[in-house]
Amino acid sequence: MNQFPHLHEATAQMLEASLPEKLEFVRSNHLFxxxxxxxxxxxxxxLVAFPRSLKPECxxxxxxxxNGKTTLTRQFIANNPIVLDEAGYPITKVLWVETPASADERRLYSAILSALNVTHRPDAPPARLEALAHEELAVQRTSVLVLDELHAMLNSPARQQKQFMASLKRLSNMRQLSIVAxxxxxxxxxxxIDTQFVSxxxxxxxxxxxxxxxxxKLLASFERLMPLARPSNLTAPKMALEVFKSCDGTIGxxxxxxxxxxxxxxxxxGERVTFEIMQGACQSYTRSRLVTAPRPS
Known part of the structure; x- marks a missing residue:
């Protein structure tokens, strides 16, 4: 039986750990x-289980x-790990790719091939890279392509943006691939940019x-990951309001x-987070924001 009901069982087990181990635990745990x-x-x-179609849902x-997007996509990937078929070949149902910094279809295909762990020449003709990407996506039975930071392609000229989106739509159509942008x-x-594809x-x-x-509930979930013997009561009105006033409204x-x-x-x-300690943390975070915030133009 958990003697510390304010903690997750895994957190309670950390109470006897060393200080470095406790610090590593709180810094690496992202449950919320x-x-x-x-x-x-x-x-x-x-999306992973949807029957494939000529115009797959995206x-x-x-x-x-x-605000949690990276954590979410990482969890999605973790929920769908690469597995090996009977012959020992990889099956990658969900593929994560970081969108190239420019709307370059060659770089898009190269990023996909790299994510699939396929050896290729990044400077090969776009048509060759496209064909290889289509082939490998089929071989590895990929059904969902996660494109992180898709807005990065907006830094390119309009003509390149249109070509990039056309390549993405063609990839989705031909491979019956659901895109998660x-x-x-x-x-x-x-x-x-593509009025048909966006639909x-x-x-x-x-x-x-x-x-x-x-x-x-968010504050309560964080408290359950704090290896402290006594409850800190982060959800108490005074404590919760102090955190909310100081945060940016983002989970980060x-x-x-x-x-x-x-x-x-x-x-x-110590054994718990007091209001004074939380207030100090809030003030420190506010000062750090003032230092790092861009100056108004």
Missing amino acids: GYPAYDHILRDLQD RAVIADSD CGTVDVSRALA RFTRLALPRWQADESFL SVRKITLQAVERVLKDG
């Missing part, structure tokens, strides 16, 4: 409670920077946090604040 997160994961998983995952709100602008995409958003029940900012607070407690040999 996010209703939209779970909904999107289920929706993406459905998704656009939209999130502000530091991830990025900021600018992803919608990138997809709109296949359902928008899935990870909105900024509000001062509501979901935010309290909440994590940075709570991580700074729990690290201080661990290093000081």
Whole structure:
């Protein structure tokens, strides 16, 4: 029986660990409670099982920077690991690719081939790379292609953007491939370049946090990952409001604040995060934002 009901069992086991082990635990653990997160994961998983069609369903995952998009896509990939068939060949049902910094179809195909672990010449003619990408996607039975930071292609001239999106649509059509386009709100602008292709995409958003029940659940989930013997009561109104006022409404900012607070407690040999410690972490985070924020033009 868990003697520390405010902690996950795995967290409770860390109470007897050394300080370096505790710090590694809190820094590496990314579990959090996010209703939209779970909904999107289920929706993406459905794409993997959908029967293939000539115009496969696609998704656009939209999130502000530091609001859980990377964690979500990593979890999606982890839920669909590469497996080997009877002959020992890889089956990659879900493939993650970082969108090239420019709308270059050669670089797109090269990125896909690299993700599939296929040896190729990046400077080969685009047609050759395209044919090889189509062949390998078929061989590895890929059904979902996750393109991270798709909005990056908007840095290129309009003509290249159109060619890039045409290549992506052709890839989706010929391989009956569901595309998951991830990025900021600018992803919608990138997809709109092809008015026919964009109609296949359902928008899935990870909105900024509000001062509501979901935010309290988020704080509670973080507390369950803090290897501290006594409850910190992060969901207490005064504590929760202090964190909310200082964060950017993103999960990354909440994590940075709570991580700074729990690290201080661990290093000081304490047993819980007090309001004063949390207030100090919030103030430190606010100062760091002022230092790193771009100057107004």
